[in-house]
Amino acid sequence: MKKIILSVLLFAAILSIKSQEIKYTDASELNLIGKPFPDTPNPYHRIDTLVFKGFNTTENRQVRCPVGMSVLFKSNTTKITMSTNWGYVYNTVSTMPIAFRGYDLYFKNERGEWQYAASGANRNYQEGKEDTFTLIENMDGTAHDFMLYLPMYSEIHTCKIGIDNDAYIEPIESNFRHRIAVYGSSFTQGVSTTRAGMSWPMQFMRHTGLQIVSIAASGRCMMQPYYTTVLEELETDAFIFDTFSNPDAALIRERLLPFIDRLIKAHPNKPLIFQRTIYREKRNLDRVVDERETAKAEAVEEIFHELKNGKEKERFNDVYLITPNASDNHETSVDGIHPNDYGYSLWSRSIEEPVMQILAKYGIR
Template sequence: MKKFFIPVVLLLLCVVSVSAQKQIEASTLNLIGKPFELTPNPYHRVDTLVYKGFNRTENRQVRCPAGMAVLFKTNTRNIHITTKWGYVYSSNSTMPISYKGYDLYIKNADGQWQYAASGSSKAYKSERIETFALIENMDGTMHECMMYMPMYSEVISCKIGIDDDAVIESLKSDFRHKIVVYGSSFTQGVSTERSGMSYPMQFMRNTGFQIASLATSGRCLMQPYMTDILVEIKADAFIFDTFSNPDAELIKERLMPFIDRLIAAHPATPLIFQRTIYRERRTFDTVLDAKERAKAATVEELFAKILVDPKYKDVYLITPNASDAHETSVDGTHPNSYGYTLWAKSIEASVIEILNKYGIK
């Protein structure tokens, strides 16, 4: 009887500990990093009932809250997260804490966002509700918090649980302007260890510019229906990682119509394109290397004309770098979090210089 009694008591204590918390839906606080301000599900990046043309993969991707973060302040000592899942992703090269977890930053005494905690539930199936402790045993003083949403799984509901005697309030964002980044799995953050470690999120913390991510892993192909979305998004600037997924022929076919539509929709708005990064496995894969060389040559050929044409005076081409002695790759294609750190830092000076021309500071 004793052997049965002790585990039951421990279980009851755990239940009491969680139930002693009050919960608030994360979206009722300050949810930043959304391409569109209003969607029926606040954690969706795109309203798939309005915008059509997606295949099944794309439909799932734009319903994932990649790049979104919740800003709040609280004096709780403990934070628990309760998630109701929609589509749940799985990956061999990306940490679960990144694709179905939460990443917490807290402002330190110097006013900088400092990593505090991260974690995920055990959910591997949709329509499951699970709770886990994100951080425990804080000092009980008021802290300013930024919690990144899961990088690659759909959230139906996210409730932030705080101590029953604590308060939680929406925190005003001090990130400036709105820059939309459209890109591939690189931009989404595949192979990161935490959801706040994609290069757009690191760039955002480093510079103070607000980033909204419209990344679609493997499906950033400048499709006309994706261009429809970019045409209607309101932004101060755009950054593109559009040459990582399509082959040379597709780039040649779609780039100019893509740029022309964006210029017409967003006149005098900087359109900053990035060359694709070096995929490490191409070094000894001759077929892949030939494809990558063809893509790069096509981009250079097209931009040699674009960059001297006054019609395209707001179009730019910059070069990112995510490699350090060829040791930052996870799977031969995607960099690890340190590789994305290198990427964010490698484009920082160029992007800031361009934005400053437009009074975006």
């Protein structure tokens, strides 16, 4: 009798251990969306730097980071574990580690909207070692559609999603529409966010249902000719630019017109929507910053006035200039430059109406 009881208990213990085992699926085997170019050797790289040349060391690192990319999948697991092998890992005091080397998880609620579920990063991360942590647990085992944002500023070599041993995971189709490319600065990258899904492009994407593909380049968005080559080759239905945040007035005057000319030629009859740079709170008392920002703004206004009113104005019919707003009572800045999550939310909502009105002219809804 004792042997029978012991056998039953042992069998139950084995089943319990078995149910706690984790099975992993590489995220690239699911539906990876927001990827600018489909055939990079590393599926988590935005740009193949063996194909596109000219990037400096910083830019090479940036284009290998999966900012703007997310994974769509369905699972009935009760727990999700993330296991990552990192390449370059970013570090800064103004951005949460969850944003630059963590994961941000959403699920589709009963209204069909993407709703926040969990976010996290490994507190005990060690460079060079596989990084594994529990992203969420104690779910009830109901099947959900998930969207997992990848880190906004660290390179991934491998990314595996762990689920219960007796659960399933499968890719789901994307219901995001069209392809809208964004090219911009650290603002577009999402510096100073708490998690990857809170940059203005990602909030805009969730709220409008338009698929964003990001060519964000923190500190390095200066309309360089080699970056323009990337944009020329990109398959997209429209562009939204944050190109006036990094270059000074002289560089804007030098590069803006050639930049626009090349994109008009490469993407005829597609909207090129430029945004004025947002107000930097640093300029409130810093006279040097204020003078620099004023000069940049004046250069942009002068050039666009000529574009829209000059002899060749018909050639620039698809070029637009709009104004974002990321400030509410001057209380949304993290470091005098970048907004916080709420500031990026204000930014996203402030451009939604003018952008959607412009896109509607081109049948993009």
